[in-house]
Each structure stands twice: as structure tokens, then as C-alpha cells.
Amino acid sequence: MPSRPPTRPSSSPPSPGPEGRAAVTVGELVRAARRRLPAALAGEAELLVAAALGTGRAQVMAFPERTVDAAAARRCLEWIARRAAGAPLAYLTGVREFHGLALEVTPATLVPRPETELLVEAALARLPAGRPARVADLGTGCGAVALAIARARPETEVLATDRSAAALEVARRNAARLGFAHVRFRRGGWCAALAGEPPFDLIVSNPPYVPEGDAALEADGVRAEPREALAAGPDGLDAIRAIARCAPRHLRPGGWLLLEHGAAQGAAVRGLLQAEGLEAVETLRDLAGHERVTGGRRPPA
Structure with a gap:
């Protein structure tokens, strides 16, 4: 068996990888x-x-x-x-674009999803331009929905709420950077944050709606997001039930409640809103054809 030639010493060490x-x-x-x-x-x-x-x-x-x-x-x-x-790219950059706004995001907030823009569009369709109105965004996170509405309807007074102080601080920073002085912030869970407020023309929310234990909670990026902003009980409807029970009494007669939900939850959410006496209940589909936003109106006086 032929012998291998002796290894000649290199005049320079091998080039290290990027780390070195x-x-x-x-x-x-x-x-x-x-x-x-x-x-x-x-x-x-x-x-x-x-x-x-x-x-x-x-x-x-x-x-x-x-x-x-x-x-x-x-x-x-x-x-x-x-x-x-598994960290979302938006947590690394610290920025996510939503409805034309560059928003700060942190691990204290969800990363805004493109499908949530449907919730904004549904809200704007119920807020005639140029007419003053009062809007509440429950569970605002980084402020995506509240701030998108505030930009499109500058004559509207928007109240953005969240029970997370850290998330609410991110939303405040986004509003300050964008110069949206007509947005107010209040800490509190769901309708508890609305105590003492005059009635609203519109209440919107993108609440947690993923069932506990759902495999989607372990998907790339998702597993790094705050679990309390994603999951809501065995069927994913605990938060939506709570909002459906309390929100109608904070609406003026003729005011609207709009909720984002999972693709398979449309029928259940319609039933919840109808059970609370809301009328004109309907569900809108996102660009993928999935039922995504359901709304109902408090009957006029």
C-alpha cells in the first residue's frame, strides 16, 4: 500500500469562520x-x-x-x-410594518399579522370620514389596530387598552413617535379598562383566540410571543366570550363591536354576539378566504 506523502507545514494558519x-x-x-x-x-x-x-x-x-x-x-x-x-424576525429588527405604519414591537407584544388589517378595514367602513367618533381597541398590544384607525380617521378619539403594562408602553411609544395625540391609553383587562368612559361608537379587538394546546402555539416565531396574547381556553373562545358579554353595554345605540377570530370560529362568534342582543351580525373573510372578523351592532334606541 503506497504511503501518503508527508504533510507540508503551511506558511499561514487556516482561515477561521466568520466568528473568528x-x-x-x-x-x-x-x-x-x-x-x-x-x-x-x-x-x-x-x-x-x-x-x-x-x-x-x-x-x-x-x-x-x-x-x-x-x-x-x-x-x-x-x-x-x-x-x-425561533425568535420572530420582527423581534430582532424591533420593527413591523402594519397598514402602512412602521411599528416598534418587542417580546412584550404580538407581531402584527397581515390578516389583522381586515379588522382595520372593517372598522373604517363603519366610521364615516370627517365625522367625530369614539373608538376603543381592547388588547391593543403594540397599538397596531388603534394607530391604524387613528391615522385614517384623525377626527376620531381612540382609547387603546391592554392589561400588560409593558405592551401598553410600547403602544405609547409608537403613538408618540407617529404624533397621534388623539390616542389615549389605559391599562386594564377587556371592559374593565372602559369603566367611567362615555359610550363608544365602535369597539374593536384582536383578542387571544388559539385553543390551549394547539400545535400552532409551537410554530416558528409564535412560540416566542406572549402566550397570554395568543391562547384563550380549551376552545380558544374564553376572551371572545368575555368581550361579547361586556362590550355591548359600552356601545352607544347603533354602535358596533368587531372581533378578529380563528378561521374555524366564525359560527361560534356569530352565536355569541347574537346571544348578547347584537343585530346585523356578519362575518368577513380574509384574503385567503377564511372567516376572520365578525361584527354586530347594538340596536338603535
């Missing part, structure tokens, strides 16, 4: 992201690197040879590790 280099390239970071992210998330590699470096995805793809300093590379590798462990 003073400067690495954008392309190396993208490749590191692809290696470490689960297969289902590999398509996020360029987007994740771009966000960590504070640039655009197009720049990352166009200039993979660009070098990155050690501090930026460390931040990028940290974000890759956190994303691989």
Missing part, C-alpha cells in the same frame, strides 16, 4: 445563515443579514464581496442564532 475573523464578507454571513437556519427558513438568509447590517436585501445580493467589520458581524451572527432558535 476581524472582518468578513457579506456573502460569508449569508452562507452562515443558510447553514444555521432550519430548511424552512433558509430563504430568509439575505433578508436577515440585510436587517442585521442595516441595509437592503438588494444590496446584500448585489455586493456579497463587501467586507463587514467585526462588531457588525457579531451582531449578524447573534441574530442568526436567535432566529434559528
Whole structure:
């Protein structure tokens, strides 16, 4: 058996990976992201690197040879590790766009979903432009729904509530940054936060509606979000039941209650609103064709 040639000593040590280099390239970071992210998330590699470096995805793809300093590379590798462990991308960037607004999000808040824009559109359809009105958003989180309504209807007084002090502080910061002085905030659970308030023309809520134990709670990104803002009892309807019982008495005659819910919960939510005496109860479907928002009106006096 022929002997192997002796190994010649190298004049320089082997190049370390991105973790051990003073400067690495954008392309190396993208490749590191692809290696470490689960297969289902590999398509996020360029987007994740771009966000960590504070640039655009197009720049990352166009200039993979660009070098990155050690501090930026460390931040990028940290974000890759956190994303691989299930942290939503929005928690890493600290920002999520919703209804044309760039909103701060933190682990104290849910990440706003595109389907929740239907709740905003349903609210705006019941708030004629130019007419003063009072709106309450129960369980506002980062303030997404309340602030989207406030931007589209600046003549409307909006009260945003949440029982989480940390979430409410995020919503306050978003409102201050956007300059929405006509939005007020109050801490409290569901209708408890409305005590002492005059009646509202509209009450909206995107409450928790996932059944406890549902596999969706362990999905990528979701498992890092606050569980109390997602799950609501064995059938997912505990929060919606509570709101359906208490909200109608905080509406003026002719006022509307609008609730987001799960795709399979439309019939149950319609029944709950009808049982509380609301009329014109209907369910709207999202862009995927799923029943997503149900509303009802307090009968006129």
C-alpha cells in the first residue's frame, strides 16, 4: 500500500469562520445563515443579514464581496442564532410594518399579522370620514389596530387598552413617535379598562383566540410571543366570550363591536354576539378566504 506523502507545514494558519475573523464578507454571513437556519427558513438568509447590517436585501445580493467589520458581524451572527432558535424576525429588527405604519414591537407584544388589517378595514367602513367618533381597541398590544384607525380617521378619539403594562408602553411609544395625540391609553383587562368612559361608537379587538394546546402555539416565531396574547381556553373562545358579554353595554345605540377570530370560529362568534342582543351580525373573510372578523351592532334606541 503506497504511503501518503508527508504533510507540508503551511506558511499561514487556516482561515477561521466568520466568528473568528476581524472582518468578513457579506456573502460569508449569508452562507452562515443558510447553514444555521432550519430548511424552512433558509430563504430568509439575505433578508436577515440585510436587517442585521442595516441595509437592503438588494444590496446584500448585489455586493456579497463587501467586507463587514467585526462588531457588525457579531451582531449578524447573534441574530442568526436567535432566529434559528425561533425568535420572530420582527423581534430582532424591533420593527413591523402594519397598514402602512412602521411599528416598534418587542417580546412584550404580538407581531402584527397581515390578516389583522381586515379588522382595520372593517372598522373604517363603519366610521364615516370627517365625522367625530369614539373608538376603543381592547388588547391593543403594540397599538397596531388603534394607530391604524387613528391615522385614517384623525377626527376620531381612540382609547387603546391592554392589561400588560409593558405592551401598553410600547403602544405609547409608537403613538408618540407617529404624533397621534388623539390616542389615549389605559391599562386594564377587556371592559374593565372602559369603566367611567362615555359610550363608544365602535369597539374593536384582536383578542387571544388559539385553543390551549394547539400545535400552532409551537410554530416558528409564535412560540416566542406572549402566550397570554395568543391562547384563550380549551376552545380558544374564553376572551371572545368575555368581550361579547361586556362590550355591548359600552356601545352607544347603533354602535358596533368587531372581533378578529380563528378561521374555524366564525359560527361560534356569530352565536355569541347574537346571544348578547347584537343585530346585523356578519362575518368577513380574509384574503385567503377564511372567516376572520365578525361584527354586530347594538340596536338603535
